[in-house]
Amino acid sequence: xxxxxxxxxxxxxxxxxxxxxxxxxxxxxxxxxxxxxxxxxxxxxxxxxxxxxxxxxxxxxxxxxxxxxxxxxxxxxxxxxxxxxxxxxxxxxxxxxxxxxxxxxxxxxxxxxxxxxxxxxxxxxxxxxxxxxxxxxxxxxxxxxxxxxxxxxxxxxxxxxxxxxxxxxxxxxxxxxxxxxxxxxxxxxxxxxxxxxxxxxxxxxxxxxxxxxxxxxxxxxxxxxxxxxxxxx
Ligand code: ADP
Ligand code: MG
Numbered sequence: 001x002x003x004x005x006x007x008x009x010x011x012x013x014x015x016x017x018x019x020x021x022x023x024x025x026x027x028x029x030x031x032x033x034x035x036x037x038x039x040x041x042x043x044x045x046x047x048x049x050x051x052x053x054x055x056x057x058x059x060x061x062x063x064x065x066x067x068x069x070x071x072x073x074x075x076x077x078x079x080x081x082x083x084x085x086x087x088x089x090x091x092x093x094x095x096x097x098x099x100x101x102x103x104x105x106x107x108x109x110x111x112x113x114x115x116x117x118x119x120x121x122x123x124x125x126x127x128x129x130x131x132x133x134x135x136x137x138x139x140x141x142x143x144x145x146x147x148x149x150x151x152x153x154x155x156x157x158x159x160x161x162x163x164x165x166x167x168x169x170x171x172x173x174x175x176x177x178x179x180x181x182x183x184x185x186x187x188x189x190x191x192x193x194x195x196x197x198x199x200x201x202x203x204x205x206x207x208x209x210x211x212x213x214x215x216x217x218x219x220x221x222x223x224x225x226x227x228x229x230x231x232x233x
Contacts, residue, residue: 001162001193002028002051007060009046009216020046021057022216028195030161033188035204036197038213044197045166047213051195052085052164053077065161082110086155086163088196090170092147094139100126100150101135107158125153129183145176152183156192163187165196169203181206 009021020043028034036044049055050062053069062069064084072080087093094103105122113121126132129149139147148168155163168184169177181203188194188208196207204210205224212220 001030001032001065002026002195003061003063004051005061007047007050007057007062009043009050009055009057020216021050024060024216024218026211026218026221028162028193030193031188031191033185033194033208034196035207035210036195036213037199037201037204037210039199042213043216044199044213048164048166048195048197052087053081078110082107082158084161086158086160088148088151088155088163088165088168090167092139092144092151092171094147094150094154096139099136099138100131100142100153103139103150104153104157107154111158121157122153125157126150128156129153143176144172145179148172148176148180149183152180152187156187161193163192163194165194167197167199169198169200177203178206 004024004026007021007024008019010017010019024047036047038044046055050057053072064080067080069080095106098106101119101122104125105118108118108121123132123135126135129152131146131149131153134142134146139150142150163184165184169180172180177200184194184196185206194207198204205226207224209221209223211218
């Protein structure tokens, strides 16, 4: 599904530069559920942004679903993103003046899907996250957990091969975090490949594999051995 080889990324700072990712090697197979962990500043978001084609590496190889991701134009990157990837963010990133159904329907608009079909798809995916009755509500009328469910429905709407999440539970209380994680686990059980950044151990333990980054290097890459259900407290 995803192959990364000797990936490097630096950010310029003044006359010098900050080497953020230092020769990352990572393979993710279809159906995996991977947590990327590491302290603040270790390069987690940078790696996820490169995987999400929101940013580009300086060197190294990145192959997504057999397709080399290199020197893409903005337009091509947008097409690939739409086709392959769904995104979930800590801060939900919903559009405030659009209701839940309209938020979910938005990626379908960019895919050129007709209005009626968009509405049907949006309702289907809102139903999947248990929010069919909230379709007409604006984000400000929803709880944090509900907003993240809408964001998940939006991420799923375009039927991505890979779901990317940057601290998806970072803005939620413990109970809601575990509910959201249980839902993401369910998606994984249904076959969706998931890659998420987190700095919370209990959240990472609800994934199947943990990759630990430190100062831009992968220090550890392990399977979560316990039954994931046991981590659901
Ligand atoms: P994490 O998500 O693990 O907290 P990041 O990937 O966001 O870490 O950042 C890694 C390092 O790169 C940090 O030191 C951060 O300040 C720096 N950094 C991130 N993005 C940029 C940028 N666009 N320009 C300059 N430095 C950046
Ligand atoms: Mg980050």
